[in-house]
Amino acid sequence: MNRGQLIVFEGLDGCGKSTQVARLAITLRAAGHAVVATREPTNGEYGQRIRSLAKSGGSISHAEELRWFIEDRREHVAEVVEPGLSAGRVVICDRYFLSTVAYQGARGADVDEILESSEAEFPIPDLVILLEITPEAGLARVHERGHAIETHFEEVEYLTAVDAIFRHVDCPYLVRIDGSTEPDSVESAVAECVAARLRLP
Ligand code: TYD
Numbered sequence: 001m002n003r004g005q006l007i008v009f010e011g012l013d014g015c016g017k018s019t020q021v022a023r024l025a026i027t028l029r030a031a032g033h034a035v036v037a038t039r040e041p042t043n044g045e046y047g048q049r050i051r052s053l054a055k056s057g058g059s060i061s062h063a064e065e066l067r068w069f070i071e072d073r074r075e076h077v078a079e080v081v082e083p084g085l086s087a088g089r090v091v092i093c094d095r096y097f098l099s100t101v102a103y104q105g106a107r108g109a110d111v112d113e114i115l116e117s118s119e120a121e122f123p124i125p126d127l128v129i130l131l132e133i134t135p136e137a138g139l140a141r142v143h144e145r146g147h148a149i150e151t152h153f154e155e156v157e158y159l160t161a162v163d164a165i166f167r168h169v170d171c172p173y174l175v176r177i178d179g180s181t182e183p184d185s186v187e188s189a190v191a192e193c194v195a196a197r198l199r200l201p
Contacts, residue, residue: 004034004089005198006081006123008096011131011166012159014138014145015179016186020131021094023187024194028090033200036084038076039094046072062107066114069100077122085123090200097122098130101169106161115169124173127197129190130166131179135159 007024009017018039025037041047046068053060060068073096084091097118105111133141135156175197177189194200 001086001088004085004087004091005126005200006085006091006093007194007198008093008098008125008128009131010095010098010102010128011179012133012135012138012163014141015131015133016141016183017094017131019183020129020186020190021092023183024190025092027187027191028092028194028200031200034087034089036080036089036091037094038080038084038091040076040096040099041069041072042076042080044072044075044079046075062104062109065107066100066104066109069104073097073100073118073122081123093125096125096128098128098166098169098171098174102162102165105165106158111165111169115171126173127194128171128174129193130174130176131186132166132176133179135163137180 009021011017021037021039025035028035041050050065050068050072081091081093097114100118101111101114105114138159139156175193177186177193179186
């Protein structure tokens with residue numbers, strides 16, 4: 001059995017990842033591929049802790065936050081990502097370790113260290129599609145969806161720092177696509193990119 005392939009979508013909140021994950025899963029399934037569509041943070045123990053903390057507006061130390069995201073990923077890789085790849089499936093993941101690099105990096109964690117240790121521990125993606133959008137445009141979309149994210153200064157400021165890391169990070173498996181256009185045109189760009197970069201039988 002050939003090993004499957006790992007496609008990751010990354011980007012700021014509101015960049016359109018979830019829509020594109022769903023659309024690519026439909027396209028690849030229609031083409032006969034076995035697809036696992038998944039996301040981080042997960043609904044596992046640490047993922048639930050992360051979500052309920054976000055909902056309650058509570059806070060933990062930056063070190064603890066980083067640990068929760070990594071523990072969540074460990075569980076996710078062991079239970080979903082690795083089994084999917086071993087079974088020859090195309091695993092499409094909404095966020096993965098570059099989110100930790102950018103979001104926890106923007107909280108002051110060492111960007112190079114997170115990237116290096118993540119690449120050493122977790123399966124390296126075959127392709128990461130980074131959907132680029134400005135923090136302001138992303139937050140505007142999040143608000144349209146009715147999500148309760150504050151647009152106070154710190155929020156824009158934090159996402160601007162996250163964005164700066166996403167814009168500078170450089171990995172051979174990373175491709176940038178403009179996420180500010182209509183979902184249909186992003187979908188076409190994603191399909192082109194997947195066809196060009198991956199060998200899907
Ligand atoms: P998100 O994809 O926005 O999930 P949802 O909209 O379904 O709640 O992820 C939630 C937040 O978690 C998002 O603001 C980015 C953040 N995050 C990190 O800070 N580090 C990480 O490693 C991951 C995976 C996410």
